[in-house]
Amino acid sequence: MTAETTTPPQVIADVLHGRVAWIFGDDHDIDLMIGVQNIKYTDPEHLHSVCMKAYEDDFTDKVREGDWLVGGRNFGYGHPHYVAMTAMRNEGIVGVVAESFSPGFWRGEVSNGMPLLTVPGISTAVERWDDLEVDWRTATVRVPAKGLELVGQPLNQRTQDMIAAGGRYALLLAEHGRG
Amino acid sequence: MGQTITQKILARVGDRDHVTPGENYPVRPDYMIAYDFPGYTDRFFRQMKEDFGVTKVADPDRYVLFIDHMLTNKNEREAEVHQVTRDWATENGVHFHEGEGIGHQVAAELGYAMPGHFLIHFDGHISSLGAFGALGMGVRRDLLEGWVTGGIHLDVPASTRFHLTGSFAPGVESRDLIHRIISDIGADGVAFQVMEYTGPGAETMALGQRQALCGMAMFAGGVSAIFNPDEMSLEYSRKVAQHDFEPLYSDPDAEYTARYDIDLDALSPQIVMPGSARAANTRDVTEVGGQKIQRAFIGSCASGRIEDIRAAAGVLKGERVAPGVELNVVPTSRRIYEQAESEGLLQTLRDAGAHVVESTCDFCFGYAKPLEAGEACVSTGVLNISGRMGSPDADIYMGSATTVAASALTGRLTDPREVVAP
Numbered sequence: 001m002t003a004e005t006t007t008p009p010q011v012i013a014d015v016l017h018g019r020v021a022w023i024f025g026d027d028h029d030i031d032l033m034i035g036v037q038n039i040k041y042t043d044p045e046h047l048h049s050v051c052m053k054a055y056e057d058d059f060t061d062k063v064r065e066g067d068w069l070v071g072g073r074n075f076g077y078g079h080p081h082y083v084a085m086t087a088m089r090n091e092g093i094v095g096v097v098a099e100s101f102s103p104g105f106w107r108g109e110v111s112n113g114m115p116l117l118t119v120p121g122i123s124t125a126v127e128r129w130d131d132l133e134v135d136w137r138t139a140t141v142r143v144p145a146k147g148l149e150l151v152g153q154p155l156n157q158r159t160q161d162m163i164a165a166g167g168r169y170a171l172l173l174a175e176h177g178r179g
Numbered sequence: 180m181g182q183t184i185t186q187k188i189l190a191r192v193g194d195r196d197h198v199t200p201g202e203n204y205p206v207r208p209d210y211m212i213a214y215d216f217p218g219y220t221d222r223f224f225r226q227m228k229e230d231f232g233v234t235k236v237a238d239p240d241r242y243v244l245f246i247d248h249m250l251t252n253k254n255e256r257e258a259e260v261h262q263v264t265r266d267w268a269t270e271n272g273v274h275f276h277e278g279e280g281i282g283h284q285v286a287a288e289l290g291y292a293m294p295g296h297f298l299i300h301f302d303g304h305i306s307s308l309g310a311f312g313a314l315g316m317g318v319r320r321d322l323l324e325g326w327v328t329g330g331i332h333l334d335v336p337a338s339t340r341f342h343l344t345g346s347f348a349p350g351v352e353s354r355d356l357i358h359r360i361i362s363d364i365g366a367d368g369v370a371f372q373v374m375e376y377t378g379p380g381a382e383t384m385a386l387g388q389r390q391a392l393c394g395m396a397m398f399a400g401g402v403s404a405i406f407n408p409d410e411m412s413l414e415y416s417r418k419v420a421q422h423d424f425e426p427l428y429s430d431p432d433a434e435y436t437a438r439y440d441i442d443l444d445a446l447s448p449q450i451v452m453p454g455s456a457r458a459a460n461t462r463d464v465t466e467v468g469g470q471k472i473q474r475a476f477i478g479s480c481a482s483g484r485i486e487d488i489r490a491a492a493g494v495l496k497g498e499r500v501a502p503g504v505e506l507n508v509v510p511t512s513r514r515i516y517e518q519a520e521s522e523g524l525l526q527t528l529r530d531a532g533a534h535v536v537e538s539t540c541d542f543c544f545g546y547a548k549p550l551e552a553g554e555a556c557v558s559t560g561v562l563n564i565s566g567r568m569g570s571p572d573a574d575i576y577m578g579s580a581t582t583v584a585a586s587a588l589t590g591r592l593t594d595p596r597e598v599v600a601p
Contacts, residue, residue, distance in 0.1 A: 027366055027457045029564065036566035074367035074400065078455045078564050103371045103402050104303055108319040158203045158332050168321055169226075176327055178232045 009174055011166040012113070014137050016094060018066035020130045022055070023123060024098075028071055029078035030085060030105065039081040047087035063091045068132055071098030072123045075116075076105020085109050097122045097134065097141055097152070110159055113167030117141070119152030136163065181430025183338045184407055185373045188314045188427055192297045200337035205330040209296040212243040212305060213322060214282050214540070215264035219301055220244070223323050224267045231327045235271055238329055242273035243291060245282030248540045251547040280512025280538035283307050283315075283394065283480040288514055290419035294408040294426035299325055304480045304561060307394030309405035310386055311412050312426055314373070315393075316403050336402050338373045340435040343380025345444035350595035352490070353388040354482060354559065354579040356441070357395045358449040362461035364439070370400035372436060375407075375429065380443045382409050387484030394481045395561065398456040448595055450557075451577040455564050464582060464594045474556035475500075475587035476568070477580045478509030478536075479543040482559035485515050485522075487580035492524040494584035494598055495531035501590030506533040506583075509542050533587075545569040557586045 031039050038050045052059035069088065075098035085093075095115035099122060106116050115136035122141060125148055126132070133142040137160050139152035155163070165171040182190070182197065190198045192206040213220050227233040236242055244264060249257045261277070268275035279285045283304050286292055294312035298305060303317025318324075318331060325331040341360065347353075361368065374396050376389070384392070389406055396404035406412065408426040416424065450467050452460040477483060477491050488510060500506045508528050510516040516538055519525045525535045541547035543560040549569025550556050556568060556575050563575035576592060585595035 027455070029455060031564065031566075036564065036571040039566070074365075074370070077366050077457060079562050079567070100367055100370060102367065103400060104317065104319065104397055106371075107321065111319065111321050156201075156203045156334065168324060172324055172327060173230060177230055 009166070009170065010164040011170070012115075012164060014135060016066065016134045016136065018068050018094060018132055018134070020070050020126050020128050020132060021063045021067035021093060022052070022059070023070045023126070023128060024072060024075065026072035027074045027077040030076055030080050031078060033084045034087050039083055042083060042086070044090050047083065047090060051087045051091055060091055063093065065092035067093055068134065069093055069096045070122055070126055071096055073099045074102050075100070076102040076109070080105040080108060082108065082112070085112065085114065089114070095134065095136065099123050110162060111168040113163055113165070113170065115163050117152050119150050121150055122152075125150060180434055181432035183373070183375060183433040183435070184312065184405055184427050184429045185314055185336060185338050185375070185403070186433070188295055188297050189333065189335050191295065191427070198335045200335050202335045203332055205332050206297065207330045208241065208299045208325060209293070210241055210243050210286075210291050210298045211322060211325040212245070212282065212286060212291070212298055212300040214245040214247050214302070215260060216248055217260055219320070221260065221263050223326055224263065226323065227327055233327060236273065236326070239272040240274070241329070242271065242326065243286065244268050244273055244275045245285060246277040247281045247538070248544070249546060250539045251541045278513065280510075280514065281480045281540055284390070284484070284511040284515070287311060287390070288419060288512060290421040293420060293422070293424035294413065294416055295424060299331060303397045304394045306396045306401070306403040307390040307480060309393035309403060310389035311416055312406060312408035314403055314405055317397070334371070336371055336373050337436045338375045339369045340438040341374060341376050342378040342438060342440045343376060343443055344378055344440070345380050345442045346383040347443050347446065350581050350599045351446050351448055352486070352579045352581060353384065353392040354395075354577075355446050355449045356443065357392050357399070358451055358456065358461045358577070359446055360439070360441070361399045361456055362449070362458050364399065366398060366457045367400040371402055372400070374399065374401045374404035375435070376404065377407065377429075380441070381406055382411065385486050386412060386415055387486040390484065391481045448579060448582050450582065450592055451563055453563055453565070453574040453576060456577070464578065464592060467576075467592050468594055470555065470576070470592040471590060472555045472557050472576070472586055472592065473504060474550060474554055475504055475506040475583050476509070476542050476556060476558040476560060477583050478507070478511065479560045480511060480540070481561045482580050483509055483511035483515070485518055487559065488515070488519045488524050488528070489522070490581040491584035492527040494581060494595060495533070495588060496527050498531055498588055500532035500587045504587050504590050506587040507536060507542055507548065508533045509536045510538050512538050543568070550575070557583050557592060559583055
C-alpha cells in the first residue's frame with residue numbers, strides 16, 4: 001500500500017496566466033487535433049507539423065507557452081491516445097478548462113500532470129485569445145478584462161498533489177522511487 | 180443509509196466499513212491485470228526495475244498478464260514484444276496466460292472475477308467483469324501505481340441504477356441496449372459513475388450479454404458497470420472459483436445519483452454511425468438500412484461470446500454471405516471457440532462463407548486485415564472512431580452480432596428481424 005514518506009515536489013505554480021488558444025465543442029475527440037492517421041507518431045517535429053492542421057493552418061504559429069484549451073461537455077470522448085495532448089504540450093498548452101471531461105481522458109492526462117478543470121459555463125463565457133488567470137487547485141478561472149470569475153469543481157488533495165508533482169509518475173517516484 | 184455494491188467492494192479493498200462517493204484513498208485490488216502492449220507493459224517492466232528497484236514483485240498472486248493483442252502478423256516485432264512479457268512473468272512468478280483468448284473474457288473463465296472482487300487494468304473494458312458481481316476498473320497508466328505499491332488511489336464513484344424489466348425480443352440484444360442508453364442519456368450520461376443494472380430484466384439476461392453491456396460502460400461516461408450476483412452468475416462463479424468468495428449486494432436503501440427504468444421488450448436493433456458512439460450517432464437500424472458494406476466483423480471483448488456466435492449461426496444457417504462481403508468471426512476465447520465448434524456453429528458459419536479465426540484482439544483495432552480506404556464495415560468491435568480498424572478513410576458501423584450477421588447476408592445494413600424468425 002502507498003505510504004507518503006516525503007513531501008511531493010511542486011513543479012507548477014498554483015496560479016497560471018495564459019490565453020484561450022482554442023475553444024472546442026462537446027464530445028471532442030482529441031485525436032482529431034493531430035489527425036487519426038498520426039496517433040502512432042511520437043516525433044515532436046512530426047507532431048508539430050500536423051498539430052491542429054484540420055482546424056487552422058497556422059495554429060502552431062499563434063499558440064504560445066502557457067496557453068489553455070477550452071472545451072465543451074465530455075471533452076476527450078472517444079478513445080483518447082496520449083500523443084494528441086503530448087503534441088499540445090509541445091506547443092506550450094498547459095491545461096484544459098471544460099464544461100466536463102470524459103473520465104478515461106481525464107484520468108490519463110491528470111496522471112500526466114496536466115490540470116484539467118471542470119468549470120461549468122466556461123465554453124460560452126470566454127472567447128479565443130482571452131487572457132485567463134487560472135487557480136487550478138480551486139478550479140477558479142478569472143478573465144480580468146471581462147471582470148469574470150468562474151469557479152468549478154475543486155480537485156481533491158491527491159489529484160492536486162499529482163499535478164503539483166508534475167504527474168503520477170513524478171509523485172510515485174517521490175514517494176516510492178529509489179531516490 | 181445503505182450502500183451500493185460498488186461502495187461495499189471499495190470499502191472491502193480499502194479496509195473500511197463504509198465509503199462515500201467522492202472519497203479518495205488507496206485500495207488494494209484483488210487482481211491487477213494487463214495485456215502486453217508496446218508503450219504499456221514493456222515500459223512498466225523497465226520503470227519498475229530501473230526507477231523503483233522492483234526486481235521481483237512482492238505479491239505475485241495479484242498480478243495477471245495476458246497475451247491477446249498482436250498475434251496475427253507473426254513477425255519479429257510481435258515475437259520481441261511477447262518475449263519480454265514472458266520473461267518478466269517468469270521472473271516475477273505472476274499469473275500469465277497466452278493463447279487462451281481475450282483477457283477480459285479469460286479473466287472470467289479462470290475465476291479471477293469473483294463476486295465482490297475488485298480488479299484494475301489499464302484498459303477500461305475490464306468493466307465487463309461486472310457481469311459477475313465483480314468491479315473492474317480501467318485506470319490507464321495509473322496501473323503502474325498498483326504494480327509498484329500494491330495499492331492504488333481511487334475516487335469512490337457514485338452509481339446510477341438502470342432497472343430493467345421484460346426481456347430482449349428476437350434479434351435484439353445488449354449491444355442494442357447500451358447504445359439506446361447512450362442515445363437517451365448522452366455519452367456523458369453517467370460520467371465518473373458506475374452503471375448498476377438491476378431488476379427482472381437483468382436477471383433474464385445471459386451472462387455473455389451482461390459482459391457486453393458492462394464492457395461498454397465507458398461510452399456512456401461510466402467508470403464501470405455491475406450486476407448484483409444472482410443465481411445465474413453465482414452458478415458460473417462457483418464453477419470457476421479458485422478461492423472461496425463472499426458475494427456483495429446493494430442494500431435496498433442504497434443511494435443512487437439517478438434511476439432509469441427500461442423495458443427490454445421495447446428495444447429495437449441499433450446501429451452506431453461511423454465516428455464514435457456519441458449519442459447523436461445511434462440510429463434505429465431501419466433508418467440506415469440499405470447502406471452497402473464490404474466487411475463484417477463479429478468478435479471483440481464485448482461481443483464474440485457463445486450467445487453471439489449462436490445468433491450469427493442462426494441467421495446464416497443454410498445461407499451464404501453476400502458476394503463482395505468478407506465476414507470475419509473471431510470467438511472471444513479459446514474455450515468459446517471450442518464450444519462453438521462442438522455445437523457445430525463454426526462449421527455453419529464457414530459453410531456460409533465466413534472466415535473463422537482463433538481468438539485475438541487484432542481485428543478490433545485494425546491490426547489484422549485492416550480496412551482499406553473507401554470500405555464500409557459493420558462490426559461488433561468496441562469502437563468505431565476513424566482509423567480504428569485500418570484506414571481513416573474507411574467507415575465503421577457498429578451493431579450486435581445478429582445485426583452484423585444479417586447485414587453480411589444481404590450486403591447492406593439490415594434489420595435482423597427481417598431475416599430472423601420471430
